[in-house]
Amino acid sequence: MSHVIDALVEALGSRVRVGSDIPSRNHADASGLKPTAPQALILPQSTDDAATALRICHEHRQPVVTQGGLTGLAGGAHPQAGEVALSLERMSGIEEIDAASATLTALAGTPLAVIQQAADEAGFLCGIDLGARGTCTIGGNVATNAGGNQVLRYGMTRRNVLGLEVVLADGTVVRSLNKMLKNNAGYDWTQLFIGSEGTLGVVTRAVIGLHPKPQGLQTALCAVGSFEDALVVLRRFQQAHPGRLLVFEAMWREFMTVATEICGLAPAFEDEHDVTLLIEADMGADPAGTEAFSLLLGEFYEQGLIKDAVVAQSRADRNRFWAYRETPYEYGRFLPEEIRFDVSVPLNRMTEAVAHLRREMPKQWPDAVYVVFGHVADSNIHINVAVRDMDDAIKKGVQGLVYDLVSRLGGSISAEHGIGRIKRPYLSLSRTEPELALMRQMKQTLDPAGILNPGRIL
Amino acid sequence: MSHVIDALVEALGSRVRVGSDIPSRNHADASGLKPTAPQALILPQSTDDAATALRICHEHRQPVVTQGGLTGLAGGAHPQAGEVALSLERMSGIEEIDAASATLTALAGTPLAVIQQAADEAGFLCGIDLGARGTCTIGGNVATNAGGNQVLRYGMTRRNVLGLEVVLADGTVVRSLNKMLKNNAGYDWTQLFIGSEGTLGVVTRAVIGLHPKPQGLQTALCAVGSFEDALVVLRRFQQAHPGRLLVFEAMWREFMTVATEICGLAPAFEDEHDVTLLIEADMGADPAGTEAFSLLLGEFYEQGLIKDAVVAQSRADRNRFWAYRETPYEYGRFLPEEIRFDVSVPLNRMTEAVAHLRREMPKQWPDAVYVVFGHVADSNIHINVAVRDMDDAIKKGVQGLVYDLVSRLGGSISAEHGIGRIKRPYLSLSRTEPELALMRQMKQTLDPAGILNPGRIL
Structure with missing residues (x-):
C-alpha cells in the first residue's frame, strides 16, 4: 500500500x-x-x-x-x-428550493431525476433533461455541460447553472452559491468549471435556475421532403409561437428504416420521407394554444412544407412517437457492434454532411448500417454506424470519415458528450493551436501537478 | 516621446x-x-x-x-x-448574417443599434438591448456581460454570444467563431473573456445568436400592494404564458413620486401604490394571444393581486408607459448630484432591502431623494440617491449603507454594470477571498505583465 x-x-x-x-x-x-x-x-x-x-x-x-x-x-x-x-455518490440530496428566486441548491451527487422531481413538486421545471436522467448526477451534468432534448428551449447545462461550489486541485474550496440571474461582480469563475470534465476542479454543489412548468404540452410527428424544409418549419414555428418550442428532433430516412425494419416499430407514415421530425411545444394553459398548434401544422401541410403529420391525442400517442427517437437505445439487441458519434454541424451545411455520408458509407463499407438523427435546432446530430466484423481498422476508417467531414464543414467533434479520453486524439480537428495553448494554460494554472482527470480533454 | x-x-x-x-x-x-x-x-x-x-x-x-x-x-x-x-471604433461592421444558423457575426466596434437593425432587417431579433444602444458597442457589451431590459427573456450578453475572437495580452489571436448552440469540444475559453471588462484580453469579433422576432407585443402598467404580490404576478404570468414575458420592471412608490412630482409626468393611477410594474410580453401573431394578455391581468385584478392596471392600446400609450421607467435619464435636470447604484438582491430579501432603505435614508440624510426600481425578475435593482450639497463624506456614507445592506442580504454589488475602477474597493463585499484569489490567478495567467486595463476589477 x-x-x-x-x-x-x-x-x-x-x-x-x-x-x-x-x-x-x-x-x-x-x-x-x-x-x-x-x-x-x-x-x-x-x-x-x-x-x-x-x-x-x-x-x-x-x-x-x-x-x-x-x-x-x-x-x-x-x-x-x-x-x-x-x-460523489454519498454527497447526494437537495438542500433548498427557493420558490421566490426559482432556484434549487443540490449536492453534486444528486441524480438528475431527483432534482427534476423536486422541482416538479415545487411547481417548477428543471431545464436539464437527458436520457440518463435516472442515473446521471447534477455534478456530472455540470462537469460535461450536458445537453439533451430541451436545449432549444432551456439551453445547455451552462445556462441553467447560477452558482457552484468547487474544490480545486489543492483542496481549496471556492464557493459562489449565487441565486441571481445578474451578478457581474468580477470574473464569473464558475464558467471555467462548467464543461471542464473534472480536469480543473471537482464540483461539489450547484445552484440550478428553475423554469415555469409547461402547461399545455403538444407533440407531433411530421414528415418533410428535405432538411431545408425542416429548417423553414423550425423558423416559422418559432416566429408564430415564440418561446414555445421545446423539442425539434430530426430523424433521417435511414434512421426510420432501421426503426421499422430492424427494431420492428410500425411505420409512422404510409410513404417514406427524407426527414421525420419529432416536435414538442408547450402551448400554455389556454385551450386556444392547443388548437393553434394543430392549425399551424395544417398550414404547413397546405403550403407543401410538410408532407404528412400526426398530432398526439393521448399520452400513449406521445410515447409511441418518442419510441422512434429512442430506438438507438435498443440497437444493441439488433445490430452488430456500433460506433456512436455526437457532433455538431452548422445548419447550413447539414444537408451536405448527410449527402457525403450517403455517398461514402456504402462505397467504403457496403454492409454498413448507419443512421443520422438528433437535436438539429442546436446543430447537434448523432451518427451511429454498425459494421459487421468491426475491427480496429474499420473503426479508425469510420472515425476518420466522420471527423474529417465535421472538421471540413466547420462543425465540432463534440456537441454534448465532451472529449474525455476517447475524443482526445481528435480535439485538434475542432480547435486551433492558439485555442489549445489557452486550454493548456488554464489547466496548468488550476492543476499545476496535473492530478485531476489526467489524459482527459488535453 | x-x-x-x-x-x-x-x-x-x-x-x-x-x-x-x-x-x-x-x-x-x-x-x-x-x-x-x-x-x-x-x-x-x-x-x-x-x-x-x-x-x-x-x-x-x-x-x-x-x-x-x-x-x-x-x-x-x-x-x-x-x-x-x-x-475599437474603426473595427465596425457586420460581416455576416447566417439565416440558417440564426447568427450574426460583427466586428467588436459595431454599435449595438446597428446590430439590432441588421437583425431586424433579416427577420430576427437581437436579444441584447439596453438604453445606451445607439452608442455602446458589441465588444463593450461582451466585455461587461451587459444586461438590460430583456434579460428575463433572452439572458445577459453571455447567453447571446456563440463565438469570439480575442487578442491576448501578448498579441496572440485566439478565434472560435462558433455558430453552434452545442459545442463541447474542450474548455469553452470564450466564457473567460465575457464580463472580464478588458482585463484578460481584447474582444475583436463576436458571433451573436439571434432570436425570432416578437409578433404580438403587449405592454401594461400594473399597480400592486407589495413586492410579494409582484412576485406572484410574475410567476403566475410565466405559468400561464411560458416564454412570453419580455419585460418585468418594478418601480417603488418613491420612484413614481419623483416621476410625477419632480419630473412632471401625469400620475399613472388615481391612488398611490407601493409598487408599479411595467410588463411587456410577446403574445405571438395570433389575436387570441393579445386577448389572453388582458384577460389574465383582469383575473389578477379580480383576485386582488393587482390594484389597478392599464394596457397600451397604441404605440403612444406604450411610449407613455415607458416614460415613467426612463425618468432616471432626466434626473440630472431636476435633482442635485446623485449616486446611482446597480445591485442584485435575492428576490426573497427584496422587501427587507427596501424597508431598510426607507428606515435608514431619512434618518441619516433627511433631505435625501432616493428611488428604487429595476429589472426585478433578474434580482437586479437600481437605487438612485440625491442629497443636497453631496460631499465625499456623504457619498461614502450612502455607498456604505447600500453596499453593506446588499452584502448582508447575500446580494451582489454589481448586477450588470461591472466593477471597473469605481466598485473595485467594494468587490470583497460580494466575493470571498478564495474567489478573489482565483480571479487573480486568471489575471496573472492571461496577462502576466499586467498591461490590460490595470486597476479595473482587481
Missing part, C-alpha cells in the same frame, strides 16, 4: 476503500473502455472530505478520476491504471 | 495618435471620473493591427485601456495617467 493511500485512510477512515472493497461499478463508465480498478475509492460525505482528499492527493501528486453517475460516453470518468477514484 | 510610442507609430503609422490629435471623447467614459488624456490613442483597423499594438505594448510593459462606446458607468474604459488607449 502506498503512502498516499495510507494518508487518505488515516484522514478519511472508512470513506476510503481499497482492493476488493471497491465495487465493480466504479471500475468503468459507459464509454465501453476496458474496466480498470482504481487504486482506491474515496467516498466523501461532505465538501470538507472532498477537500481533504484532494489536498492529500495533491501533496503526493496522486492522479484522481472524479466519478458521478458514470453514464458518460467519452471515458471522462473511466479509471486509468494507478488513479484514485473520487465518487 | 517614449520608446513604446515610437514603436507603435513605426508599426501602425497614422493609426496611432498622440497629443492634441487625440479627440477629447477618448479622455473619459460615462463614469463621471475626471477626464484624463491617454499617452496615445491606437485605432486598429483590423485584428492584425490590434495584435501588433498589444504585442508592442506587452514587450514594453505599457498599460493599455480598451475603449468601445465609452458608455460604461464603472470607469472600466476611463483612461488613467500613463495608459495608452486602444479604441
